[in-house]
Amino acid sequence: MCGYPARTYGRIxxxxxxxxxxxxxTAAVDEVSFRVGPGRVTGFLGPNGSGKSTTMRLILGLDTPTRGTVTVGGLRFRDLARSLHVVGAVLDAGDVLAGRTAAAHLAMLAAGNGIRRQRVDEVLGVVGLADVSGRRVGGFSLGMRQRLGIAAALLGDPGVLILDEPMNGLDTEGIRWIRRLLRSMADEGRTVLLSSHLMSEMELVADHLLVIGAGRLLADEPIGEFVSRRGESVVRVRGERLNVLSAVLGARADIHGEIGVVRGVSAREIGRLALEHAIVLEELTPVQASVEDVFTELVAAHQQYRHQHWENA
Structure with missing residues (x-):
């Protein structure tokens, strides 16, 4: 049994x-291998039922692998002494006794991990709950419970943060706050693993992505490469006689009057075709695919739950 002293973030x-x-x-997780390194925010994406939550539970020793291994700093989670000094995690913000106050909940965790009592007040201030530290958790909103969970995760000043949907229930200011917090944690050299269904936020905060579907790892790469390697070329066009362009490109062009988009054709090629057919273009703008676009396409064949259009339901 051994742990790590505070502020050795780069080794974990x-x-x-x-x-x-x-x-x-049923294989909830199937032969998955990856490394989550320090100094960056690693986004963990997957549709419902993909094995994402199971993987996080396996990392934290809450479930036992059927086979394979997962370690934190070279050790299984259960072998970490005073684990809050190494790993701070939030998997379920509601997993707190409703009758306890915020301060009492954190004080209990601090006492069990050899953390000084003053640290409770510090983290309550960091997450914006200092003024309600004496209130019972049962009266907290979901956003306040999320903040309390993050306070618990930060309590031991850990080198690793594992957060599952931490933005649920937060208002706009709260989301901006946690985005800055995670970025600063990574910049200090900590290892940050973030799960979220908010693709726009993942695009803003993540440096690297892990994508899982039907228990299998589908992608493990920097976020820019994830988009550029898989994103379809999309170009926004505006101008006159776009019906001619639509006739030339067929299904690749989605034109409505004097505006539209073209998929799978470069802006250079569209410009050449416009010149050749005397089409006057006022706009020719490449549009980069989003993380959401690429993710949706990537996991399409790995969805546990599929939606039908309302008219076909």
Whole structure:
């Protein structure tokens, strides 16, 4: 049994090798291998039922792998002494006894991990709950519970943060706050693993992406590469006689009057075609695919729950 002293952030890596978890005949996680390194925010994406939450539970020792390994700084989570000094995690913001005050909840965690009592007041201030530290958690909103969960995760000044949907329930100011917090944590050299369904926020804060679907790892790469390698070329056009361009390009052009988009054709090629057919273009703007666009396409064949259009339901 051993742990790490505070502020040795650069040495702590989450390392999964062949990680597999079966529930009966169902493989919730199937031969997944990855490394989450320090100094960056790693986004963890997957549709519902993809194995994302199971993977996070395996990292934190809440479930036991059927086979394979996952370590934090070279150790299984259960072998970390005073684990809050190494890993701070939020998997369920509602997992707090409603009758306890915010301060009492954190004081209990601090006492069990050898953390000084003054640290409770410090983290309550960081997350904006200092004024309600004496209130019972049962009266907290979801956003306040999220902040309390993050306070608990920060309590031991850990080198690793693992957060599952921490932005749920937060207002706009709260989302901006947590975005800045995660960025600063990574910039200090900590290892940050962030799960969220808010693709726009992931695009703003993540440096690297892990994508899982049906228990299998589908992508493990920097966010820019994730988009550029898979994103379809999309160009916005505006001008006169776009019906001619639509006739030339067929299904690749989605034209409505004097404006539209063209998919799978470069702006250079569209410009050449416009010149060749005497089409006057007032706008020819390449549009970069979003993380949401690429993610949706990537996991399309790995969805547990599929939606039908309302008219076909």
């Amino acid at each position: 890596v989450i390392d999964a090798q062949g990680l597999t978890k079966h529930y009966g005949r």
